[in-house]
Amino acid sequence: MNLQHTKSISPAGLVGGKKSRAWPIILEIGGILLFLLFMIPFLMVLLNSAKTAKEIIFDPIALPQNWAQIFQNIKLIFENPTTDYIGAFFDSLIITVLSLAVISIFSAMCAWALVRNKKKWSTVIFMVFVAAMVIPFQVVMFPLVRWFKIVGDFLRIPLLGSYQGIVFAYLGFGCSMSIFILHGFIKNVPLELEEAATIDGCSQARTFFSVVLPLLQPAFITVLILNGIWIWNDFLLPLLVLGSNGRVQTIPLAVTSFAGSYLKQWDLILTSTLLAMLPIIVLFIFAQRYIIKGMVEGSIK
Amino acid sequence: MRRRGWIDALFIFPCALAFVMVIIVPFFIGIYYSMTDWNGVNPVISWVGFINFQGMFSQPQFIYSFLITLMYTAINIVFVNLVGFLLSLLATSKVRLRNLYRAGFFVPNLIGGIVLGYIWQFLFNNVIYTLGSNLGIGFLSSSLISKPATVIWAMSFVNTWQYAGYIMMIYVAAIQSISESIMEAASVDGANYFTRIRKILMPMMANAFTITIFLTLTTSFKQFDLNFSLTNGGPALRFMGKAIRSSQLLAMDIYSTANGLNRMAEAQAKAVVFFIILVVFSLIQVYINKRREVEA
Numbered sequence: 001m002n003l004q005h006t007k008s009i010s011p012a013g014l015v016g017g018k019k020s021r022a023w024p025i026i027l028e029i030g031g032i033l034l035f036l037l038f039m040i041p042f043l044m045v046l047l048n049s050a051k052t053a054k055e056i057i058f059d060p061i062a063l064p065q066n067w068a069q070i071f072q073n074i075k076l077i078f079e080n081p082t083t084d085y086i087g088a089f090f091d092s093l094i095i096t097v098l099s100l101a102v103i104s105i106f107s108a109m110c111a112w113a114l115v116r117n118k119k120k121w122s123t124v125i126f127m128v129f130v131a132a133m134v135i136p137f138q139v140v141m142f143p144l145v146r147w148f149k150i151v152g153d154f155l156r157i158p159l160l161g162s163y164q165g166i167v168f169a170y171l172g173f174g175c176s177m178s179i180f181i182l183h184g185f186i187k188n189v190p191l192e193l194e195e196a197a198t199i200d201g202c203s204q205a206r207t208f209f210s211v212v213l214p215l216l217q218p219a220f221i222t223v224l225i226l227n228g229i230w231i232w233n234d235f236l237l238p239l240l241v242l243g244s245n246g247r248v249q250t251i252p253l254a255v256t257s258f259a260g261s262y263l264k265q266w267d268l269i270l271t272s273t274l275l276a277m278l279p280i281i282v283l284f285i286f287a288q289r290y291i292i293k294g295m296v297e298g299s300i301k
Numbered sequence: 302m303r304r305r306g307w308i309d310a311l312f313i314f315p316c317a318l319a320f321v322m323v324i325i326v327p328f329f330i331g332i333y334y335s336m337t338d339w340n341g342v343n344p345v346i347s348w349v350g351f352i353n354f355q356g357m358f359s360q361p362q363f364i365y366s367f368l369i370t371l372m373y374t375a376i377n378i379v380f381v382n383l384v385g386f387l388l389s390l391l392a393t394s395k396v397r398l399r400n401l402y403r404a405g406f407f408v409p410n411l412i413g414g415i416v417l418g419y420i421w422q423f424l425f426n427n428v429i430y431t432l433g434s435n436l437g438i439g440f441l442s443s444s445l446i447s448k449p450a451t452v453i454w455a456m457s458f459v460n461t462w463q464y465a466g467y468i469m470m471i472y473v474a475a476i477q478s479i480s481e482s483i484m485e486a487a488s489v490d491g492a493n494y495f496t497r498i499r500k501i502l503m504p505m506m507a508n509a510f511t512i513t514i515f516l517t518l519t520t521s522f523k524q525f526d527l528n529f530s531l532t533n534g535g536p537a538l539r540f541m542g543k544a545i546r547s548s549q550l551l552a553m554d555i556y557s558t559a560n561g562l563n564r565m566a567e568a569q570a571k572a573v574v575f576f577i578i579l580v581v582f583s584l585i586q587v588y589i590n591k592r593r594e595v596e597a
Binding site: 048117119137147171229233 | 398409470
């Protein structure tokens with residue numbers, strides 16, 4: 001699949017034949033208008049994040065009187081007693097990074113073992129992983145909470161309201177698709193490489209970690225992006241596993257609790273959504289190609 | 302190379318453990334609970350058979366949720382794919398800023414439904430409303446998410462805005478894989494723009510259409526986050542003689558049956574029905590893909 005941005009695609013003058021001159025101009029104008037239309041919601045968030053509540057009620061479309069108000073609003077959010085926004089940001093970061101680390105390493109190990117092991121049971125296990133992708137979160141979510149409580153009490157390791165619990169849950173929910181993507185990729189890794197490593201005296205485990213793992217980089221990008229965007233934005237699983245006002249919070253939970261406790265105070269709610277969007281948009285600006293490629297490839301497989 | 306089975310088993314173990322603990326065990330517990338009187342409070346849970354399943358189909362809220370979820374899904378399939386397709390034509394044309402457009406159309410997709418829902422709640426209730434009354438546009442002068450007749454359309458609108466850029470990228474990938482010489486040949490043979498799209502581009506993108514239609518189908522059917530933050534199920538409506546919530550899609554109905562009403566077993570039964578419908582969708586998709594492979 002070719003998603004290079006610089007390449008001028010247009011399958012042979014798909015748009016704008018030789019005959020008509022008007023087409024290109026209409027397209028240019030239409031393109032700009034459409035782009036602006038798509039961006040208006042973000043613009044509105046930015047504009048109104050720099051207003052006081054009164055200004056917003058008075059006119060939500062006008063430009064803000066004083067742009068510095070945006071810092072005032074951010075300060076109000078950071079110092080807010082009910083929601084620890086900065087804490088939620090770091091919790092989101094910790095949960096996302098840890099989950100991505102365990103998902104990618106364990107899924108790669110699992111996928112490799114499933115590809116290279118030719119026994120029947122490994123095929124069956126792979127089929128179960130793939131088939132389980134049909135199971136919607138809604139059908140497991142309530143039993144999961146109860147089950148986590150039972151297991152946590154039994155092992156004396158709290159699974160609800162803790163980092164380890166939610167990361168473990170993300171490993172369980174994220175591994176099926178990751179194994180599927182990595183499985184497809186590893187099938188095309190030449191076996192000769194691994195055989196050569198074995199002849200050179202590598203153990204089976206070492207062959208994986210020093211020969212196979214470095215080759216998986218392109219597939220890892222897809223796995224990291226797909227899981228990363230999902231985990232960062234996820235709402236229902238943190239709500240159920242962490243609770244809406246537990247010790248550990250995530251950004252979507254913080255935004256929700258904010259919107260719930262400051263009903264219709266749009267200056268604060270919009271600023272909180274602005275802060276929630278900012279990290280993703282910054283990341284997207286720097287890693288646009290990888291993000292688009294990862295998300296599109298993930299869908300097609 | 303001699304392969305040791307126990308090392309393979311060790312490599313599989315971490316994922317298998319998490320998978321079994323998080324999905325498989327809760328899944329079977331869930332199916333069992335759907336046939337009990339589980340309410341989340343009483344520790345004694347007893348078997349009641351299929352009562353929970355029979356009950357839901359006479360509940361006005363569930364019937365309404367079911368119907369509007371189908372409607373919402375159908376609207377989304379049409380609009381998301383149509384807009385996504387048009388955007389992909391723009392993004393693969395010779396337009397100057399096409400890379401910027403592509404990025405811009407794609408961005409909403411990266412932001413979570415919860416955050417977007419609050420933003421659009423503001424846009425519908427304040428910005429569009431103000432715009433509507435300033436310009437004297439009648440149907441905008443009350444918020445579109447405050448009326449049962451328009452709320453589903455408003456949600457679909459937001460979903461289209463959010464999702465079309467993603468679908469666009471899948472189409473862009475498909476368009477780029479079509480060789481330029483085919484389009485050139487058609488152009489030389491006198492096929493105009495629309496003929497080229499209809500007779501060459503679209504048939505060659507058939508695979509991409511199958512993917513995107515099922516993607517929009519399942520994501521719309523499972524919609525929760527946006528529903529939760531944009532409308533939270535409201536506004537209220539009378540249906541079959543009962544007050545119900547007019548924008549409560551199925552996923553949210555499952556959630557609020559358990560959360561607001563503490564009817565856990567009933568919510569679980571609804572979730573099982575929800576699961577079965579999704580399995581049917583996937584089987585249809587697998588069947589279509591298989592048939593296409595045979596034809597190809």
